[in-house]
Amino acid sequence: MSEVDALPLTRPLTASDFDQVVAIDAKIIGRSRPGFFRKRLAAALAEPGYFIYIACESENKLQGFLLARLLGGEYGEAQSIAVLDALGVAPVSQGKGIGTLLIQEFERILRRKHMREIQTQTDWRRFSFLRFLFANGFLVAPVYVLEREVSNLDTRLRVDPVANHETASGELDYSDTGTRGGETLARDRVPCRSLARGDLETLIRINRKVTGLEMREFFQRKVKEVLDESGIRVSLVAEVDGQPAGFIMARVDYGEFGRTEPAAVLDAIAVDPAYGRQQVGSALLSQLLSNLTSLRLEAIRTVVLSNRFDLLSFLTKNGFKPGQRLTFSKRID
Structure with a gap:
């Protein structure tokens, strides 16, 4: 297979990706969360217009995923925001730009929907993820x-x-x-x-x-x-x-x-x-x-x-x- 063929590509995340998403997430955080992903999947199927789920694959294998919700009025704000709930990259594929590729595709979709802000949360001790957020243009929000x-x-x-x-x-x-x-x-x-x-x-x-x-x-x-x-x-x-x-x-x-x-x-x-x-x-x-x-x-x-x-x-x-x-x-x- 050529190097071009092996480049990771983004696509919509589907129900068939469920087991791979749970497996990747478990390797990252050290614990399986099938219940969380099952509820998110069910909500997205019921109201697809309010969710953005992105997959990144290479050689027909899932390498990373992104889950987000579109909200209006959250935290007392009038404008709509996109909330990044989960982002994961398989440990063997980390350091190859897959996370950034997922964020870029996420932003492209949000521009098409005329949305202008992303929010997310993380523990301040997740230093690697903090570096990732900083590298991709995220700043601390005025939110407690x-x-x-x-x-x-x-x-x-x-x-x-x-x-x-x-x-x-x-x-x-x-x-x-x-x-x-x-x-x-x-x-x-x-x-x-x-x-x-x-x-x-x-x-x-x-x-x-x-x-x-x-x-x-x-x-x-x-x-x-x-x-x-x-x-x-x-x-x-x-x-x-x-x-x-x-x-x-x-x-x-x-x-x-x-x-x-x-x-x-x-x-x-x-x-x-x-x-x-x-x-x-x-x-x-x-x-x-x-x-x-x-x-x-x-x-x-x-x-x-x-x-x-x-x-x-x-x-x-x-x-x-x-x-x-x-x-x-x-x-x-």
């Missing part, structure tokens, strides 16, 4: 990855966990002062129930009040993800006097961004400003953490823009701390 252990949240003694202030956009804090003395948990004062498909319009309405953005497509996809794709339903709606007062959207992740252990992911939390200062935010988070303890998960994580001071304050006062992961982004010209 926060984590806390999954344990019950004690809200009995909380008097004013977050000052009730308003941002320039009219957004209110996600937590409120409780009753003075607070002898009961916030979730006992504010009942929370499981999120249902019929809550979609409620989510859109509350978010519109908080952010001023419609974000209908984002919530349509997020409801589908947390109810259909996650496998375990943990998202909640809080009610005051029988009326929806806030919501928290979360899911269980089995391998995003190269993680080997399952963890809960907090995607969104919002409280209707009409129900401010009634511990709605604390009740939602408290009930979520209580539910997650039964799943024997060790951690819950979330991602927050660096200028979301109200949300950062609420989360840090409720036990969230910076994790060992960094977010990187790349603008596509």
Whole structure:
């Protein structure tokens, strides 16, 4: 075979590549994640327009792969972004430019779709991958990855966990002062129930009040993800006097961004400003953490823009701390 014939080529990743993808990934991270890839494949088959899966092969053998999702409204942003979930190159083929070839094909597809930003996460100790990201034009993004252990949240003694202030956009804090003395948990004062498909319009309405953005497509996809794709339903709606007062959207992740252990992911939390200062935010988070303890998960994580001071304050006062992961982004010209 000539040298030209042996050059690696990119093509769409297909279901027939599944076993090879799992095998390559296992060699890289030291643990097999078939469940993660199976869920991603099922989601892509159901909504192919929101996923980009690329294969790189040489001599009719898979040498590398790239998995990405197209999101709108993530992290409170209005614009759409492409999230790089997984990228792997077979150990025997590393150092040959296959990873860069996958990124270049990824960017070509995104330009065609008129998308202008890629985001991804990785542990700061993955030095080889950090060098790869730097070499391919990625920079540290103004986004914090926060984590806390999954344990019950004690809200009995909380008097004013977050000052009730308003941002320039009219957004209110996600937590409120409780009753003075607070002898009961916030979730006992504010009942929370499981999120249902019929809550979609409620989510859109509350978010519109908080952010001023419609974000209908984002919530349509997020409801589908947390109810259909996650496998375990943990998202909640809080009610005051029988009326929806806030919501928290979360899911269980089995391998995003190269993680080997399952963890809960907090995607969104919002409280209707009409129900401010009634511990709605604390009740939602408290009930979520209580539910997650039964799943024997060790951690819950979330991602927050660096200028979301109200949300950062609420989360840090409720036990969230910076994790060992960094977010990187790349603008596509």
